[in-house]
Amino acid sequence: MAFTGVSGKHRRPSRMKRTSAHAAGIAALATTGVVGSLAAPALAAENSVEQTGLTPVVTLGDQAAEQVDAQAAAQQQAAAEQLAEEIAHAKAAARAAAARKAEERAAREAERKRLNTFVSPITGSYVSTGYLASSSLWSSGSHTGIDFHASTGTTVHAVGYGTVVDTGWGGAYGNQIVIKMDDGTYTQYGHLSSIGVSVGQRVVTGQQIGLSGATGNVTGAHLHFEARTTAEYGSDIDPVAYLRSHGVNV
Numbered sequence: 001m002a003f004t005g006v007s008g009k010h011r012r013p014s015r016m017k018r019t020s021a022h023a024a025g026i027a028a029l030a031t032t033g034v035v036g037s038l039a040a041p042a043l044a045a046e047n048s049v050e051q052t053g054l055t056p057v058v059t060l061g062d063q064a065a066e067q068v069d070a071q072a073a074a075q076q077q078a079a080a081e082q083l084a085e086e087i088a089h090a091k092a093a094a095r096a097a098a099a100r101k102a103e104e105r106a107a108r109e110a111e112r113k114r115l116n117t118f119v120s121p122i123t124g125s126y127v128s129t130g131y132l133a134s135s136s137l138w139s140s141g142s143h144t145g146i147d148f149h150a151s152t153g154t155t156v157h158a159v160g161y162g163t164v165v166d167t168g169w170g171g172a173y174g175n176q177i178v179i180k181m182d183d184g185t186y187t188q189y190g191h192l193s194s195i196g197v198s199v200g201q202r203v204v205t206g207q208q209i210g211l212s213g214a215t216g217n218v219t220g221a222h223l224h225f226e227a228r229t230t231a232e233y234g235s236d237i238d239p240v241a242y243l244r245s246h247g248v249n250v
Contacts (some may be wrong), residue, residue: 121148164178
């Protein structure tokens with residue numbers, strides 16, 4: 001009988017079949033204990049092959065993690081440095097602001113002292129007739145100011161900062177000047193031989209505003225000085241107490 005086919009030849013098993021057979025063989029040997037001596041080298045070889053492909057991947061993963069950690073640390077350091085710089089800048093700005101405020105306060109205090117600094121209207125003089133002295137020479141019956149000893153032509157000073165509100169002939173006062181002081185009070189200077197300021201003019205402490213004389217109702221040359229609450233006659237206050245309250249030794 002003739003046979004068709006290839007029964008007289010043997011075909012090599014496929015790779016899948018070989019792998020399945022190899023696994024089945026290992027399982028059989030394992031049940032008999034033989035695999036202990038034979039399978040270990042074979043399994044070690046296969047594991048070595050498999051791990052050879054994994055080792056570079058693990059190494060690259062570690063390097064990437066180290067880079068990420070390094071970048072994170074660098075970012076944290078940069079953030080900490082920026083925060084420290086911002087804090088230092090804020091502290092410097094606060095110190096500068098405090099210094100400016102201190103300077104402004106000092107300037108205001110200096111200006112206040114300057115504005116409140118008064119001088120005597122006649123340098124090196126003295127009071128020859130006191131306030132409220134009685135005499136028929138004065139229409140009110142008493143002296144409404146004080147007289148400073150001064151010969152004709154002696155420099156008369158503004159006692160403090162203010163604005164001139166009246167100049168010219170003042171009747172019994174002769175040639176006079178009235179100044180509204182920066183503190184709201186008024187000062188008057190009478191019997192002048194010369195007037196050196198005009199209405200509306202600003203004057204400063206110690207500024208020359210005129211010359212003493214003997215104009216008006218007088219018995220001799222001197223400076224009549226008054227302190228007032230208004231620019232008008234009759235609002236007089238004690239000029240000695242007024243000057244002393246502003247630091248003038250009278």
